[in-house]
Amino acid sequence: MHKQELLQWLTEEQQKWELLLAAIGESRMDQAGVSGDWSMRDVIVHLTGWQHWVVARLQAAAAGQPEPSPPWPADRTTDDAVNAWIDAAYRQQSLRQVLDDTRAVHQQLMAVIEQLPADCRIETIDGKFHVIWLHEQRFVPGEFFYHFYDDHAADVRAWLERTA
DSSP: OOOOHHHHHHHHHHHHHHHHHHHOOOTTOOSSBBTTBHHHHHHHHHHHHHHHHHHHHHHHHTTTTOOOOOOTTTEEEOOOHHHHHHHHHHHOOOOOHHHHHHHHHHHHHHOOOOOOOOOOOEEETTTTTEEEEEEEEEOOHHHHHHHIIIIIHHHHHHHHHOOO
């Protein structure tokens, strides 16, 4: 895969994401029960919090810098503990701030990929998982979307059907 193809794929995935958010509507973003007890806002916060970490790592590698420390405290070593920290970090933000942040982190991802050399190594695994290799480090730029599809999309679709 070439860099421009990856950027196009990310653009298309973001467009699908935006269509989903529009279909849900801001007035329903805080309704619990979308994915377990989580609201759609909670799902967005969860995905965005992890995406910040992906982008920070990719930015550092692209600049030839060492991998930064994660934004969460070092004692948060399990996914559940990190998710709880992410939830608490975003708890006071308005829905507008959460939505703006998820869009901003996507733009940051696109910007860092655009700045990579045209011949950077990008692989596609199993025909769908795109991986960037920089300095022998592996980055999954589509992790936001992959995780959503694998762990949350079915719940969101079921919730949409139940609440239609």
